[in-house]
Amino acid sequence: MVPVDYYVGLSAVLFTIGALGVLIRRNPLIIFMSVELMLNAANLAVVAFGSVYKTFSGQIFVFFVIAVAAAEVAVGLALLVEIFKSKKNINVDDLNSLKG
Amino acid sequence: MNSEMIVFLVLALVSIASALGMVFSRNAVYSALFLVLNFVTVAIFYLLLGAPFIAMSQITVYAGAIMVLFLFVIMLLGAESLPPSATLPWQKPLAYVLTSALAVEALYLVFTRARSSELVTSPDASLNSMESLREMALQLFSQYLLPFEITSILLLVAMVGVIVLVRQEKAGQK
Numbered sequence: 001m002v003p004v005d006y007y008v009g010l011s012a013v014l015f016t017i018g019a020l021g022v023l024i025r026r027n028p029l030i031i032f033m034s035v036e037l038m039l040n041a042a043n044l045a046v047v048a049f050g051s052v053y054k055t056f057s058g059q060i061f062v063f064f065v066i067a068v069a070a071a072e073v074a075v076g077l078a079l080l081v082e083i084f085k086s087k088k089n090i091n092v093d094d095l096n097s098l099k100g
Numbered sequence: 101m102n103s104e105m106i107v108f109l110v111l112a113l114v115s116i117a118s119a120l121g122m123v124f125s126r127n128a129v130y131s132a133l134f135l136v137l138n139f140v141t142v143a144i145f146y147l148l149l150g151a152p153f154i155a156m157s158q159i160t161v162y163a164g165a166i167m168v169l170f171l172f173v174i175m176l177l178g179a180e181s182l183p184p185s186a187t188l189p190w191q192k193p194l195a196y197v198l199t200s201a202l203a204v205e206a207l208y209l210v211f212t213r214a215r216s217s218e219l220v221t222s223p224d225a226s227l228n229s230m231e232s233l234r235e236m237a238l239q240l241f242s243q244y245l246l247p248f249e250i251t252s253i254l255l256l257v258a259m260v261g262v263i264v265l266v267r268q269e270k271a272g273q274k
Contacts, residue, residue: 001102001104001105001219001220001221002104002105002108002148002219002220003214003218003219003220004218004219004220005210005211005214005218006108006112007145007149007220008210009207009210009211010112010115010116012203012206012207012210013116013203013206013207014115014116014119014138015206016199016202016203016206017116017119017120017123018119019199019202020123020195020196020199021122021123023191023195023198023199024123024191024192024195024196025123026182026184027128027179027181027182029128029131029170029173029174029177029179030122030123030128030131032170033122033131033132033135033170034122034123036135036162036166037119037122037135037138040138040139040142040162043142043154044142044145044146047145047146047149047151047154048149048220050149050151051149051150051151051220052218052219052220056235056236056239056240057239059151059153059154059236060236060239060240060244062151062154063153063154063157063240064244064247064248064251066154066157066158066161066162067161067251067254067255068251068254069162069166070161070165070166070255070258071254071255071257071258072258073166073169073170074169074258074259074262075258075261075262075265077169077170077173078261078262078265078266079265080173080177081173081176081177081265081266082265082266084177084179090177090179090182091182091183093187093188
């Protein structure tokens with residue numbers, strides 16, 4: 001028996017670590033991974049509440065979030081590969097113009 | 101303290117440590133492997149919460165497909181470790197201050213409004229049967245049919261978009 005607040009607290013901690021990663025890292029790949037961590041933290045809270053209220057809606061929402069995250073990662077990584085091809089560098093500090 | 105609580109605390113420790121390892125690793129490949137560990141611990145949390153289908157999707161889609169894609173791109177671009185840059189030197193301390201404020205706020209709200217009466221009951225055998233999966237599938241394909249179809253269109257659009265983005269332009273075609 002674990003109170004649901006523990007799951008929500010853990011989810012909050014993981015989300016904060018993800019936000020920290022987005023703010024302090026300069027490697028766009030690690031920024032992407034931190035975004036994935038934040039999505040995962042939110043999923044954990046949703047499944048925890050769905051489990052408490054004995055409904056499948058939480059699980060179905062998490063299923064959609066996983067599918068959308070897969071699409072997002074595919075497009076994001078393709079963009080990174082293209083940026084690397086044109087600039088030979090993916091440091092986010094150097095990506096300050098929209099023109100390729 | 102019951103056994104489920106002990107499992108929860110140990111797994112929570114592992115997941116927080118692997119998340120911190122992901123953020124602070126110098127090498128992006130280590131970051132990706134730490135993130136895989138984190139995804140697997142979250143999948144075990146889903147099992148504890150009585151969501152076996154989501155746990156398995158988590159492992160196949162996140163730990164399997166997405167992280168393999170990440171590792172491919174890290175090694176393709178040779179982006180294991182980028183040289184540190186000196187722009188915005190005040191950004192890191194500010195980021196630490198802001199995220200600790202966020203953490204304190206979130207934990208304060210979670211634990212002052214704690215509803216400890218609401219316990220996550222341990223999944224019994226009925227949850228791991230085919231029957232519960234059947235029920236979830238029925239709901240997914242009746243009440244949530246439209247979002248499901250929209251998701252499939254989204255995946256198709258992403259696939260076409262990726263192919264268009266990374267396509268090699270033919271010589272002479274501008």
